Every structure is written in structure tokens, then in C-alpha cells.
Amino acid sequence: MATTGKVLSEKFYTAMKKLEPRYPNKKALILPALHEAQKEHGWLSKETLEDVANYIGVHPAQIREVASFYTMYNLKPVGKMHLKICTNVACCLRGADELMEYAEKKLAIKCGETTPDGRFTLSEEECLGACTTAPAMMANDDYIENLDINSLSDFIEKNKGGQA
Ligand code: FES
Structure with missing residues (x-):
């Protein structure tokens, strides 16, 4: 059982330790582990998926397969x-x-893209x-x-600077 990984921090392993008693086995923890892992960098890199796979005890391809099935997991970097x-x-x-259409125009990007400042x-x-x-x-x-349109515009404006 891995206790540290290449990219995931101790925080990940501590969080998983807390969850372990609530699940029947490690494989049942794949989704929560991906969720926890994504919190670290906002997306799941190849190395992150490998760390998750090591922790769960399965091949990285199995973890990637699960992560790519759900849209809530980001397999490439996303904005803040x-x-x-x-x-x-x-x-x-x-x-x-x-x-x-409005969001694309306001952010000057297409759906699937990230603004050049990495904000959205x-x-x-x-x-x-x-x-x-x-x-x-x-x-x-x-x-x-x-x-x-109004609430979307307000939301984007509010999150353009400062903390997002
Ligand atoms: S169709 Fe169900 S939330 Fe948009």
C-alpha cells in the first residue's frame, strides 16, 4: 500500500485514511479518491492518476477509464x-x-477553452x-x-479579478 506518491500530497492520503473505514474496499474508493486528488491541482494529470492507481492498487489505465467517463473529472488543466x-x-x-453563446462572447473563448489569464x-x-x-x-x-444573461454577466464580472 502506497502512503506517498509522486505528485499527491500527504493531505490526499490523510483524507483517504479518514474515508477508508466507510467503504468496503479500496476499489470502492475510486470516485472519492479522484475527487480528492483533483482538489490538489484542479485537474488530474497522468502522474496524479498514477498516484491514485497506486493508492487504490489497480493499473493506471483503470483509473483513467473511470476518470474519463465522468465529466466532473478534468483530464487537462482548467482555469481557476x-x-x-x-x-x-x-x-x-x-x-x-x-x-x-453569451459566455463565449463575454470571455472571448469557445466552449472547451480557457481564458489566456487562466481565470475561466x-x-x-x-x-x-x-x-x-x-x-x-x-x-x-x-x-x-x-x-x-444578467446573472451570468454579473457572475463573470464578479469573478474576473480577486479570488475565483
Ligand atoms: S437539463 Fe437538467 S439541469 Fe439542465
Whole structure:
């Protein structure tokens, strides 16, 4: 069992130690481990996935397979503020496409890109499970619901400088 890794800090292993008693085995910890690992650098590099694989005790390819299945795991670097606009049916019916167009224009990037200052990454999401308050967006781990052009614009403005 690995207790330290190439890139993951002691904080990761301490957090996992706390979680271990709540799971039947290490493999059941893959999703929480990826979540915890992503907190360290905001995304999951090849080395990070290898550390997670060592910790779980499986081949790195298995960890990559799981991480690539879920859109919440970033396999490439993202900005400090990762905006994920849901463009699934309920959100689309309430203007999600227009919101995405607006965000692309305001941030001067395309969906899937990061602003040159590393402040924002813009992504498209499948259903965020907030259909009753559509359109919805996630900003890092926070949900923003009943989104409209004004609230999106305000949010971007508020997070342009300072802490994001
Ligand atoms: S369709 Fe957007 S949250 Fe469900």
C-alpha cells in the first residue's frame, strides 16, 4: 500500500485514511479518491492518476477509464473558475444555448477553452440534476440556477479579478 506518491500530497492520503473505514474496499474508493486528488491541482494529470492507481492498487489505465467517463473529472488543466453550463433539454428549452453563446462572447473563448489569464474555463455539461431550476450552471463546485444573461454577466464580472 502506497502512503506517498509522486505528485499527491500527504493531505490526499490523510483524507483517504479518514474515508477508508466507510467503504468496503479500496476499489470502492475510486470516485472519492479522484475527487480528492483533483482538489490538489484542479485537474488530474497522468502522474496524479498514477498516484491514485497506486493508492487504490489497480493499473493506471483503470483509473483513467473511470476518470474519463465522468465529466466532473478534468483530464487537462482548467482555469481557476470552471464554468459548466448545462445544455441538456430542460436547460435548452430555457435558453441555455443563448447563455453559452453569451459566455463565449463575454470571455472571448469557445466552449472547451480557457481564458489566456487562466481565470475561466468554459464547458458544456449534460444534465446537472437541476432541471426544475433550469437553466443551470456549475461554477467549480457551486450550483447557479435560474440563470439568465444578467446573472451570468454579473457572475463573470464578479469573478474576473480577486479570488475565483
Ligand atoms: S437539463 Fe439542465 S439541469 Fe437538467
